[in-house]
Amino acid sequence: xxxxxxxxVTKTYPNFTLNHLDLTLPNGCIMGLVGENGAGKSTTIKxxxxxxxxxxxxxxxxxxxxxxxxxxxxxxxxxxxxxxxFPQCLDAKQIEKVLKYTFRNWDGALYxxxxxxLSVPMEKPFQExxxxxxxxxxxxxxxxxxxxxxxxxxATSGLDPVAxxxxxxxxxxxxxxxDHAVLISSHIVSDLEKICDYIAFLHQGTLLLCEEKDRLxxxxxxxxxxxETLNALPPDAVKGVQLSPYGAKALVMRKRIPLGMDxxxxxxxxxxxxxxxxxx
Amino acid sequence: xxxxxxxxxxxxxxxxxxxxxxxxxxxxxxxxxxxxPSIRNLAKDLRISVVTTKRAYDELERxxxxxxxxxxxxxxxxxxxELLRETQLRQIEEHIEEIIKLAAGCNLSKEELLEMFxxxxxxxx
Numbered sequence: 001x002x003x004x005x006x007x008x009v010t011k012t013y014p015n016f017t018l019n020h021l022d023l024t025l026p027n028g029c030i031m032g033l034v035g036e037n038g039a040g041k042s043t044t045i046k047x048x049x050x051x052x053x054x055x056x057x058x059x060x061x062x063x064x065x066x067x068x069x070x071x072x073x074x075x076x077x078x079x080x081x082x083x084x085x086f087p088q089c090l091d092a093k094q095i096e097k098v099l100k101y102t103f104r105n106w107d108g109a110l111y112x113x114x115x116x117x118l119s120v121p122m123e124k125p126f127q128e129x130x131x132x133x134x135x136x137x138x139x140x141x142x143x144x145x146x147x148x149x150x151x152x153x154x155a156t157s158g159l160d161p162v163a164x165x166x167x168x169x170x171x172x173x174x175x176x177x178x179d180h181a182v183l184i185s186s187h188i189v190s191d192l193e194k195i196c197d198y199i200a201f202l203h204q205g206t207l208l209l210c211e212e213k214d215r216l217x218x219x220x221x222x223x224x225x226x227x228e229t230l231n232a233l234p235p236d237a238v239k240g241v242q243l244s245p246y247g248a249k250a251l252v253m254r255k256r257i258p259l260g261m262d263x264x265x266x267x268x269x270x271x272x273x274x275x276x277x278x279x280x
Numbered sequence: 281x282x283x284x285x286x287x288x289x290x291x292x293x294x295x296x297x298x299x300x301x302x303x304x305x306x307x308x309x310x311x312x313x314x315x316x317p318s319i320r321n322l323a324k325d326l327r328i329s330v331v332t333t334k335r336a337y338d339e340l341e342r343x344x345x346x347x348x349x350x351x352x353x354x355x356x357x358x359x360x361x362e363l364l365r366e367t368q369l370r371q372i373e374e375h376i377e378e379i380i381k382l383a384a385g386c387n388l389s390k391e392e393l394l395e396m397f398x399x400x401x402x403x404x405x
Binding site: 172 | 288290292293294320324327328329330331332381385
């Protein structure tokens with residue numbers, strides 16, 4: 001079963017269109033949504049949660065129809081949006097008291113255990129939390145009712161490297177269960193590169209690519225060469241170019257270029273930057 | 281069991297897992313009917329993709345190095361000498377193909393290539 005199926009979903013704003021989006025997240029996997037600001041990442045997550053209304057297409061969450069069953073499915077969803085919106089005057093203990101009546105599967109022991117492991121203070125009002133603390137508490141709260149699907153919007157931005165690594169470890173452990181899945185958007189591409197099974201690129205409301213991460217590394221490479229060499233390559237082998245006065249750095253399909261040419265491995269960040277350049 | 285993943289080597293991750301498990305089966309470090317970690321646990325412990333780990337196990341199973349018991353997991357298959365020989369022969373063929381392609385890339389004639397090979401062979405034996 002797929003944890004998430006988005007079919008042909010469209011949303012138009014005055015200056016922005018999310019264009020016939022198709023996305024499938026299989027169970028047990030982590031998918032990273034990469035894109036610059038305004039690419040449509042948050043819109044996608046809001047559409048899934050029905051926080052904004054879609055204009056067409058269908059969304060299925062954990063095998064249920066989003067339009068009919070979202071109120072039930074929400075018990076199985078963990079959501080962390082860009083801003084964690086707990087009441088400013090409550091502390092972690094009081095927040096638990098509210099949440100335990102919100103979710104049927106609330107696990108207080110797990111909540112307190114995670115707070116301890118991630119050193120989130122229990123008796124400090126939320127407004128005095130640093131951004132990192134707020135994010136951590138948001139993620140802990142999202143995990144503590146045993147969800148099956150986690151939706152995270154920019155959950156690692158604003159965190160220091162150690163806190164980011166803690167959060168990534170949590171997600172890694174979360175998907176040890178076969179029927180758990182995560183959709184995470186971020187513009188810290190290196191974080192996504194570390195934990196995702198699938199990577200999806202959004203650019204100006206259009207899905208450029210959605211592929212298994214390691215396949216991307218296998219299919220693409222970086223070729224550093226002179227402009228003459230670049231021009232001699234078959235045009236469909238080159239997926240993006242960065243020119244300098246002294247040469248060129250090109251994103252190429254490994255299979256399409258002549259053997260013996262020296263390619264270096266590509267990072268997801270380079271892949272995205274070079275692909276977006278091509279699409280400008 | 282030791283598995284080391286090198287992100288910078290350029291070798292596909294699935295290939296690194298596949299060849300390291302295979303090497304440990306061939307060397308005897310893993311013996312017949314030893315259980316292997318589950319795909320999901322191995323992936324999460326190594327912090328790599330589940331899909332990639334599955335690909336490595338599928339490849340090992342296809343080549344007869346491991347077998348799956350539904351509901352129980354994967355285990356090391358009994359060693360098959362004939363199979364090992366078969367795999368190694370295929371590897372040699374793949375390397376030869378690679379050599380031929382590289383040779384074509386630098387315009388080496390058939391005679392020159394054979395000569396190179398003969399010299400190397402005599403030096404090593």
